[in-house]
Amino acid sequence: MTSAHGRFIQQVRLAPGVDDSRYPFSLPAVRQLAGSGTLVLPPGVTFLVGENGAGKSTLIEAIAVAAGFNPEGGSRNFRFATRATESELGDHLILAWGIRKPRTDFFLRAESYYNVASEIERLNVAGGRPLLPAYGGVSPHERSHGESFLDLATHRFGPAGLYLLDEPEAALSVQSCLALLARMHELVAQGSQFLVATHSPVLLALPGATIMEISDDGGLEQVEFDQALPVRLTREFLGAPGRFLKNLLGTGEIDDARSSWH
Ligand SMILES: Nc1ncnc2c1ncn2[C@@H]1O[C@H](COP(=O)(O)OP(=O)(O)O)[C@@H](O)[C@H]1O
Numbered sequence: 332m333t334s335a336h337g338r339f340i341q342q343v344r345l346a347p348g349v350d351d352s353r354y355p356f357s358l359p360a361v362r363q364l365a366g367s368g369t370l371v372l373p374p375g376v377t378f379l380v381g382e383n384g385a386g387k388s389t390l391i392e393a394i395a396v397a398a399g400f401n402p403e404g405g406s407r408n409f410r411f412a413t414r415a416t417e418s419e420l421g422d423h424l425i426l427a428w429g430i431r432k433p434r435t436d437f438f439l440r441a442e443s444y445y446n447v448a449s450e451i452e453r454l455n456v457a458g459g460r461p462l463l464p465a466y467g468g469v470s471p472h473e474r475s476h477g478e479s480f481l482d483l484a485t486h487r488f489g490p491a492g493l494y495l496l497d498e499p500e501a502a503l504s505v506q507s508c509l510a511l512l513a514r515m516h517e518l519v520a521q522g523s524q525f526l527v528a529t530h531s532p533v534l535l536a537l538p539g540a541t542i543m544e545i546s547d548d549g550g551l552e553q554v555e556f557d558q559a560l561p562v563r564l565t566r567e568f569l570g571a572p573g574r575f576l577k578n579l580l581g582t583g584e585i586d587d588a589r590s591s592w593h
């Protein structure tokens with residue numbers, strides 16, 4: 332595999348001269364981007380991790396807007412809007428593209444997958460070519476959220492694609508996260524690029540992925556799997572749930588059910 336494979340968006344920069352006293356430019360992660368200059372996206376998979384409110388969705392949505400996706404999510408030819416407070420950040424990002432163009436693409440906003448599902452149904456009726464077969468043949472409204480997302484990754488995603496996913500694990504069981512991990516692995520081997528905001532330690536285990544972590548002060552740094560926040564915290568919790576809860580809840584004793592976890 333050459334380095335050009337699976338690398339469509341190579342760099343993300345913020346145009347100079349923005350007003351950093353207000354959202355979204357006031358977010359520490361965006362200020363850091365303004366200060367440090369460039370976010371480099373390697374080939375294959377880049378995960379974005381960080382606490383709730385760190386700015387992951389804002390960044391992914393802005394990159395999606397700058398890349399020409401609808402901020403609501405979907406393919407780049409989806410054009411519908413139900414969200415009034417769309418981030419302006421995308422208009423101020425400058426993306427450096429590789430020479431190859433993606434063969435297909437998809438932007439998944441966890442919170443608005445329902446709208447994407449409705450749009451798939453609408454296009455299936457209104458368009459010339461039925462769309463549903465590409466999504467597994469069943470309307471996403473007639474599948475569970477998790478099932479329809481796996482349908483999407485299995486049937487709609489394809490080789491040499493560009494995929495921006497915001498918390499794809501939101502609807503997935505651990506088993507389904509593993510299925511998604513395997514599908515991502517396959518798509519990367521077929522020249523796809525992913526940028527994925529996630530809290531899932533399971534997804535983060537994808538071999539060869541780059542993990543970028545947004546720290547409390549907005550710093551964006553590459554971390555190893557073992558150091559990534561969701562991995563460290565989940566491991567600490569599962570290693571000794573009783574002890575962890577004792578510290579968290581400030582209780583001296585743990586009830587019988589939990590004491591068996593020691
Ligand atoms: N439309 C908005 N106006 C003002 N602040 C916002 C808006 N959307 C998000 N924020 C704030 O920006 C911060 C980052 O949000 P978000 O990017 O959704 O974080 P994450 O996805 O990492 O959990 C949050 O503190 C949130 O309250």
Ligand SMILES: [Mg+2]
Pocket residue numbers: 387388389497528
């Ligand atoms: Mg988010």
